[in-house]
Amino acid sequence: MPRARPGAADVELPHLLIVDDDERIRTLLARFLLKHGFLVTTAAGAAQARRLLAGLSFDLVVLDVMMPGEDGLSLCRDLVGRWGMPVILLTARGETGDRIRGLEAGADDYLPKPFDPKELLLRINVVLRRAAPEPLPSPTAPQRLRLGDMIYDVERGELQRDAGEPLRLTATEAGLMRILAAEPGATVTRLRLIEEAGPRGVPSAAQERAVDVQITRLRRKIEPDPRQPRYLQTVRGAGYRLATD
Structure with a gap:
């Protein structure tokens, strides 16, 4: 569930988990997304991400595919299968076959590196809108x-x-x-x-x-x-x- 930013009463913000072994990317994305109204937690790999998931709830995960140890596709399958969590994959491999494998793993979107953080922001908002409750149906529609x-x-x-x-x-x-x-x-x-x-x-x-x-x-x-x-x-x-x- 979204969480409130400390000190902001009654304001709920989406909580994002950024998983990438590149410290520079983690830091830049965290700063950028914090400025655009998100709560952000980062992890340097799948093992750290799993520890965080055991104690925290997230609205979306931005996940690097190519990491040492457990790769992003394996973690993605678990995120989707166990938690039904929205996932956007990041990878240096942009071929169509690689994108298909990412989407088959359950990812909601796929962004090749290098990318513009503004494009990632747009994609995050699109995926979160999909996951959000729809407006109430009309009285004549079956509920x-x-x-x-x-x-x-x-x-x-x-x-x-x-x-x-x-x-x-x-x-x-x-x-x-x-x-x-x-x-x-x-x-x-x-x-x-x-x-x-x-x-x-x-x-x-x-x-x-x-x-x-x-x-x-x-x-x-x-x-x-x-x-x-x-x-x-x-x-x-x-x-x-x-x-x-």
């Missing part, structure tokens, strides 16, 4: 959608089983669900999903692949048999739609 033994709460953007067990969604997965659940049964084009929930600064072919990867991950959480999707359906040549019970 709870049934998907087999699961319920999707449109107002809260939360997915849970009948027993009340919540399912963690990444920021991108949550964004896709919000878009599809806003018009249950209607086809949403891949272009719209890419524009509203896809990664920024990635070639178009990679964006399409990244959205498909996130849809596949979402199906694993929703579908009784992800190979034969009942709820998150592909509309061939058009896009996807969310079918409900």
Whole structure:
């Protein structure tokens, strides 16, 4: 959850974790992001990041891929799988294949080095907006959608089983669900999903692949048999739609 800056009453600020083995980058990013209204904690590697995660809560992690010891992709998978935490990857490798591997690890965005801190700031704000609760739906819109033994709460953007067990969604997965659940049964084009929930600064072919990867991950959480999707359906040549019970 966001935390208040010490001395600022009733002001909640997003808390970011910067993980990079380059001390200069950590210091520069921390100073820059602090000036732009964030709380910032830094870690020199995955081991230190894990120690911090054991005792602190973060709203987003900016994570270097190439680090000594455990690399960023391994840590990213754990951040997403265990905590459902938004992740932006940083790396000196900017090839499309490397970006795809980062997005397949669950990252919400991917920024090659060297980069402009202002671009990182924009991407952080985009990912945080995706993860934030949406405005209340109109009174005529369904507020709870049934998907087999699961319920999707449109107002809260939360997915849970009948027993009340919540399912963690990444920021991108949550964004896709919000878009599809806003018009249950209607086809949403891949272009719209890419524009509203896809990664920024990635070639178009990679964006399409990244959205498909996130849809596949979402199906694993929703579908009784992800190979034969009942709820998150592909509309061939058009896009996807969310079918409900």
